[in-house]
Amino acid sequence: MRAENEARVQALQSRIRPHFLFNSMNTIASLTRSNPEKAEMAVENLADLFRVSLSDARKQVRLEEEIELCQRYLEIEQLRLGERLNVEWELNVPDDALVPALLLQPLLENAIYHGVESQTKGGSIKIIGSEDNKKIKFILTNSLPEKNTQQRQQGNQLAQENVRERLSALYGDNGTLQINQADNLYQVILQFPYELPNQLSSK
């Protein structure tokens, strides 16, 4: 059973969108001249992101590492989108919790691609993380473009399904991903058990 799940998880290697890669390269090319320090930072962030993205999909990391990676990802997007991107974090989670690598980042990428980037005036993303009774919960909320604009396109739910599958492969019924959608807001709620590295050492 475990082997089968591992195979499933491995097949679910999280992929970063080519769109993001080429736009980031363009941002860096521009900054190389106007602001070499920022360009340097962007290259470092991009390298970290791709290192994780190219690593084994079964890899688990400390929650603080995943959050740091998300922050680096958002730093790159902030350079590109400037004032159009507003991010708010509200974290109250244990740093040492063990989570699948790239658990949150693909969802943030969705929030930018379908939400923030598609709004002429920009938009916002809010990330709330909490822990209660050995369960960790993340609520990611982003604003959406006005209704009836062409930009409001359906995604193919690839990233979401990917995260959902990995959660369920790792935690069974205890790992869930839920979607709420209101008029101009899109919300993803993740829940999974708080596990420590040594609890999985039997693996």
Added chain:
Amino acid sequence: MKILIVDDEKLARDRLQRHLQELGIATEIFHAENGLDALAQSEKQNPDIILLDIRMPGMDGIETANKLSTLDTPPAIIFVTAYDEYALDAFDSQAIAYLLKPVRKEKLDKAIQSANRLNRAQLQNLQLANNKPNKQTLSVHIHSGIRQIELEDIYYFFAEQKYVTVKYQDSDIITQVLIEDSLKSLEQRFEENFIRIHRNALVSKRYLKAIRKDQQGHFLTELKGIDDKLEVSRRHVASVRDFLS
């Protein structure tokens, strides 16, 4: 030479502007952040060349290009895109060239030189030729990007609640896609090719064969190549008959 740079990202615009300055080929450079802004700037500044990003919020580059081509003296359009496989198919109808980000200075130079060789009149003819009815297309967003459907492949548009269904043929297979454009805007854009038959439907003039009354007294369309029958509302019966006669 007046050049308008259209991109929703400031750093992307800055980089193209720096290239242009270093190439020394533009006398004036203008910026626009989105499609609507680009249309306004085009009317005001009358640029010779537009460097047009494809994926932008509000009005995207493809739609902007379609609108620009209706201007009296349309600028030469050079699409600039990060990654969009379908958009590359789209470019040949409207643009002189397309460039991939990050854009190389030499390629930008080459694209501008080739655009510049065409004077306005030639350009207008070229764009008119490209816009002749059988080449007109509708760009739709699908999960993997943007796709162009030729108008002559579309049987009809049918509106239901928030979406409009586009029924069309793709290599002889009848298929459909949902879009968010309003029927009203489609009617305005494609009035030469489509006729209104009902509050909720536009039918291709190319495929509309006849209308017939069914047993309940409703008028229904008969279309070439597809069995679907659409209702013609009473207020449109006369104009549809006019068209058919």
